[in-house]
Amino acid sequence: MARPAKWCGAEALQPVMADDAPDARAVSRYFKEMQARLCRQLEQFEPEARFGEDAWRHAHGGGMTRVIERGAVFERGGVNFSRVSGSALPPAATAKRTHLAGKPFQASGVSLVMHPRNPYVPCCHMNMRFFLAGAPGEEAVWWFGGGYDLTPCYAFDEDCIHWHQTAKRACDRFGPGHYARFKAWCDRYFHLKHRGETRGIGGLFFDDYREGGFARAFAFVREVGESFIDAYAPIVRRRCAMRYTERERLFQFYRRGRYVEFNLVLDRGTLFGLQSGGRTESILMSMPPVAHWKYDWRAEPGSDEARLVEHYLKPRDWLSAAKL
Amino acid sequence: MARPAKWCGAEALQPVMADDAPDARAVSRYFKEMQARLCRQLEQFEPEARFGEDAWRHAHGGGMTRVIERGAVFERGGVNFSRVSGSALPPAATAKRTHLAGKPFQASGVSLVMHPRNPYVPCCHMNMRFFLAGAPGEEAVWWFGGGYDLTPCYAFDEDCIHWHQTAKRACDRFGPGHYARFKAWCDRYFHLKHRGETRGIGGLFFDDYREGGFARAFAFVREVGESFIDAYAPIVRRRCAMRYTERERLFQFYRRGRYVEFNLVLDRGTLFGLQSGGRTESILMSMPPVAHWKYDWRAEPGSDEARLVEHYLKPRDWLSAAKL
Numbered sequence: 001m002a003r004p005a006k007w008c009g010a011e012a013l014q015p016v017m018a019d020d021a022p023d024a025r026a027v028s029r030y031f032k033e034m035q036a037r038l039c040r041q042l043e044q045f046e047p048e049a050r051f052g053e054d055a056w057r058h059a060h061g062g063g064m065t066r067v068i069e070r071g072a073v074f075e076r077g078g079v080n081f082s083r084v085s086g087s088a089l090p091p092a093a094t095a096k097r098t099h100l101a102g103k104p105f106q107a108s109g110v111s112l113v114m115h116p117r118n119p120y121v122p123c124c125h126m127n128m129r130f131f132l133a134g135a136p137g138e139e140a141v142w143w144f145g146g147g148y149d150l151t152p153c154y155a156f157d158e159d160c161i162h163w164h165q166t167a168k169r170a171c172d173r174f175g176p177g178h179y180a181r182f183k184a185w186c187d188r189y190f191h192l193k194h195r196g197e198t199r200g201i202g203g204l205f206f207d208d209y210r211e212g213g214f215a216r217a218f219a220f221v222r223e224v225g226e227s228f229i230d231a232y233a234p235i236v237r238r239r240c241a242m243r244y245t246e247r248e249r250l251f252q253f254y255r256r257g258r259y260v261e262f263n264l265v266l267d268r269g270t271l272f273g274l275q276s277g278g279r280t281e282s283i284l285m286s287m288p289p290v291a292h293w294k295y296d297w298r299a300e301p302g303s304d305e306a307r308l309v310e311h312y313l314k315p316r317d318w319l320s321a322a323k324l
Numbered sequence: 325m326a327r328p329a330k331w332c333g334a335e336a337l338q339p340v341m342a343d344d345a346p347d348a349r350a351v352s353r354y355f356k357e358m359q360a361r362l363c364r365q366l367e368q369f370e371p372e373a374r375f376g377e378d379a380w381r382h383a384h385g386g387g388m389t390r391v392i393e394r395g396a397v398f399e400r401g402g403v404n405f406s407r408v409s410g411s412a413l414p415p416a417a418t419a420k421r422t423h424l425a426g427k428p429f430q431a432s433g434v435s436l437v438m439h440p441r442n443p444y445v446p447c448c449h450m451n452m453r454f455f456l457a458g459a460p461g462e463e464a465v466w467w468f469g470g471g472y473d474l475t476p477c478y479a480f481d482e483d484c485i486h487w488h489q490t491a492k493r494a495c496d497r498f499g500p501g502h503y504a505r506f507k508a509w510c511d512r513y514f515h516l517k518h519r520g521e522t523r524g525i526g527g528l529f530f531d532d533y534r535e536g537g538f539a540r541a542f543a544f545v546r547e548v549g550e551s552f553i554d555a556y557a558p559i560v561r562r563r564c565a566m567r568y569t570e571r572e573r574l575f576q577f578y579r580r581g582r583y584v585e586f587n588l589v590l591d592r593g594t595l596f597g598l599q600s601g602g603r604t605e606s607i608l609m610s611m612p613p614v615a616h617w618k619y620d621w622r623a624e625p626g627s628d629e630a631r632l633v634e635h636y637l638k639p640r641d642w643l644s645a646a647k648l
Contacts, residue, residue, distance in 0.1 A: 052619075054620070065619075067619040069619060076619075193598075195604060253614075257611065260584060260588070260615075261588060264584070264588035265589075265595075265598065271589075274517075280518045280519060283518075284585075285619060287617035289617060289618070290577075290614065290615070290616055291614075292613060292614055293608065293611035293613060294393065294613070295376075295389075295391040295393060295400075295402070295609060296378070
């Protein structure tokens with residue numbers, strides 16, 4: 001059984017290592033490597049465009065923001081790594097953890113959002129994060145959070161099934177209920193109540209994750225993180241040469257408005273970042289390059305555009321569908 | 325001295341009229357007339373485009389949304405009237421009025437946002453609202469809120485001075501400190517902390533306004549409401565035929581991203597609407613037709629685009645400037 005992590009004086013927020021004590025440095029190093037790997041993998045789709053490298057330091061931390069713009073496949077996207085600490089957890093992090101309100105913390109994370117140019121290639125999001133909270137002398141509280149979700153404009157059942165099968169495979173080694181729990185949590189989290197729609201076709205979402213102790217929880221996070229590109233890349237390959245017209249492009253701009261609404265009104269990561277005085281340009285790399293709003297627009301009944309909301313933007317059991 | 329308003333049984337939220345008791349019906353009727361008048365006045369700029377009329381009813385109220393799109397002068401804009409009631413004030417309305425948390429309420433309001441096509445014509449916003457809160461048998465609490473603010477992409481000192489002079493004239497009859505107080509409040513409210521910028525060049529913002537009793541407070545609101553078109557129309561006339569190129573247009577799209585950020589992250593009216601289960605398309609008529617985001621974009625030093633942030637997007641005393 002793991003000894004509880006204890007704080008030591010010199011590095012107030014770095015717990016003394018115990019058998020299975022949380023190792024914030026190892027996590028942060030891993031997230032940084034993950035960022036580099038993801039950028040290399042995504043750049044393989046691009047004949048010329050490359051992710052920039054923008055290292056930054058800030059009042060409470062630092063990070064590396066890597067953004068790609070005007071690519072052939074990715075119109076805009078970014079992979080962000082950051083490591084921050086502070087003397088008090090901001091409200092977005094303690095709304096559901098009231099016992100931690102005002103505690104000092106350190107956090108690191110990697111997050112990715114890609115907005116492809118072709119309306120047939122779905123937008124994707126992935127995030128992994130680690131928190132360690134508590135005052136010196138107290139027992140440290142730590143948890144992982146993360147997941148990934150897919151937001152198509154024009155969706156295909158086979159893509160949804162592949163996405164969810166890959167997510168499930170990553171989860172299954174860690175517990176038979178993991179996929180079902182985190183898939184359902186994803187559907188609940190990425191829900192635009194004011195629109196009566198999910199953001200996309202879901203995937204995985206978990207938070208407060210510490211099952212089996214630090215080493216095992218960290219292994220789960222790595223497994224999920226590594227499965228992301230296997231979930232996304234085949235869909236990009238399959239769709240990125242599909243022909244489209246102005247009609248599909250305008251629908252994509254319109255749908256990106258919903259993405260903006262979710263991120264700015266509802267997303268806890270975005271609110272946490274903005275509230276904790278994070279670096280705005282890094283946080284808002286998740287914004288699409290172009291978004292449109294039109295008053296009370298409705299898709300033509302029976303069209304592919306209507307099918308998106310009717311068929312895809314609600315919680316569905318994609319893996320049972322696969323068995324039929 | 326006015327007798328306090330009391331609730332009566334049959335219409336739980338309608339107070340019995342007293343000398344100076346709040347008259348929610350009269351306010352709501354006035355807001356509806358104001359909406360019609362503003363639409364007529366703004367349509368005078370348009371050779372063809374007209375505001376639509378979209379009456380709606382909803383779980384807790386109803387309203388009329390009037391949107392104009394693809395106009396020659398106004399690319400998108402709307403004037404919304406709504407009247408809602410509910411069994412409990414939503415959090416956005418009680419964050420700073422904790423004694424009213426959970427109280428039944430009725431509210432009516434008119435709000436206007438115009439996004440002109442020409443980047444030299446500033447975007448504008450106006451809002452007037454009235455709240456009446458309290459349970460039957462309790463004394464009713466009522467207040468007005470409102471104001472207007474201007475958001476240019478390319479700004480001109482003479483426009484800013486005219487805008488603020490008009491606002492001050494409307495205030496002066498009601499108290500020597502009104503303009504200074506509500507101008508300062510506007511600067512504080514329309515501030516994007518995460519960008520270190522104000523939304524625009526400000527104007528007026530007031531809330532919890534009940535000075536001098538209901539009749540006088542209502543007269544103030546009418547005076548401010550009526551001054552709005554005198555503040556805005558001359559600026560539109562002066563700027564709407566200015567030539568522009570793609571450069572100005574792209575800057576306008578980029579700046580509209582800030583407008584989206586303010587409205588979705590910070591605006592209490594928007595949050596109140598979305599939290600209270602308001603009609604989403606009416607609330608989000610404030611969104612621009614097109615918005616762009618670019619990573620860490622910076623204006624060329626010394627350019628008009630750089631001048632916007634450096635010279636205009638900070639609180640300034642426009643009326644002292646006018647005297648120089």
